[in-house]
Amino acid sequence: MGKIKLLLRFILGLPLTIFALYFVFRFISAYWPQVSRQIEHINYLLFVLGLIVFSIFFLFRCIVWDKLLEIEGYDVPLLQSIYILSLAEIKRYIPGNFVGLVSRLNSYNHLKISISKLLKMVVYESTIFFLTSLIISIPGVFYLANFSENTIKTYLSTIGIILLFLFMLIIILIFISKQFLRGTKDVLQHMHKYKPTFIYMVISWCFYGLGNFLIAASINHVSPMDIISISSFFVLAWVVGYVVIIAPLGLGVREAFVTYGLAFLMPIGIAASIAVITRVAMVISELIFLAGSYLIYKSTIDKKKKLKS
Numbered sequence: 001m002g003k004i005k006l007l008l009r010f011i012l013g014l015p016l017t018i019f020a021l022y023f024v025f026r027f028i029s030a031y032w033p034q035v036s037r038q039i040e041h042i043n044y045l046l047f048v049l050g051l052i053v054f055s056i057f058f059l060f061r062c063i064v065w066d067k068l069l070e071i072e073g074y075d076v077p078l079l080q081s082i083y084i085l086s087l088a089e090i091k092r093y094i095p096g097n098f099v100g101l102v103s104r105l106n107s108y109n110h111l112k113i114s115i116s117k118l119l120k121m122v123v124y125e126s127t128i129f130f131l132t133s134l135i136i137s138i139p140g141v142f143y144l145a146n147f148s149e150n151t152i153k154t155y156l157s158t159i160g161i162i163l164l165f166l167f168m169l170i171i172i173l174i175f176i177s178k179q180f181l182r183g184t185k186d187v188l189q190h191m192h193k194y195k196p197t198f199i200y201m202v203i204s205w206c207f208y209g210l211g212n213f214l215i216a217a218s219i220n221h222v223s224p225m226d227i228i229s230i231s232s233f234f235v236l237a238w239v240v241g242y243v244v245i246i247a248p249l250g251l252g253v254r255e256a257f258v259t260y261g262l263a264f265l266m267p268i269g270i271a272a273s274i275a276v277i278t279r280v281a282m283v284i285s286e287l288i289f290l291a292g293s294y295l296i297y298k299s300t301i302d303k304k305k306k307l308k309s
Contacts, residue, residue: 043218050214054285060204067197083297086290136205140236143229215278
């Protein structure tokens with residue numbers, strides 16, 4: 001039994017990480033022709049700032065997970081928690097979200113966290129992601145509605161459609177996952193306990209939207225006056241991609257939605273390029289964040305070893 005566990009840890013470790021990186025680079029190379037066409041027009045300062053802001057988004061997302069561990073009574077050093085989560089998350093690029101989940105379960109196995117506890121925390125994390133993203137995406141809804149002649153009527157109809165959509169989603173979740181529903185109910189009932197995670201995740205989404213805005217602005221001029229509405233719109237696009245669970249990571253769904261929303265401000269070809277490049281930039285940023293978290297975590301471990309010796 002012990003040998004089987006060691007074998008599984010090895011398979012889910014370095015080999016699976018390399019396999020995940022293969023899919024990451026394959027994704028980047030698949031869209032590189034569209035990216036390369038825009039490179040000569042890119043504002044590199046804004047693009048690099050966008051990558052940095054994306055990294056801050058990943059940092060706050062890791063802090064949210066660390067806070068969930070803390071709530072459940074597990075004291076994991078923050079740097080270790082950030083590295084473990086970022087390494088586990090990169091494996092979600094392997095087709096099939098199940099692999100990413102198994103990888104996370106394996107990554108925290110050495111901390112003696114039970115599978116049921118980890119699954120519960122993943123459900124809580126998803127609930128917090130979804131609820132906070134809905135809040136931040138509200139200006140994005142009004143951004144889309146703003147292009148109609150009868151603005152007030154469109155606001156009301158758009159909000160009505162969203163409420164109907166959420167109602168249908170809840171009904172689906174009732175039949176698909178009672179555990180998810182229980183997790184959502186538990187989080188809402190104990191809001192005082194989960195308040196810090198909500199605050200951190202709201203901040204995280206703000207950086208996610210801003211990162212997308214900066215990448216978009218590096219490709220095509222976007223008025224700074226639209227920074228809130230467009231940043232929020234990108235979060236709304238994430239929500240749309242997230243709920244369409246048939247597509248892994250919302251690939252294609254998010255891009256189509258971003259293209260539709262930005263086409264009001266610019267030629268559709270540029271809008272489509274931004275949709276793709278923001279996705280590629282986020283993947284690149286996640287790789288940079290993983291490398292950075294590894295180097296920082298490794299340096300702290302080396303320092304501790306030197307102090308002990």
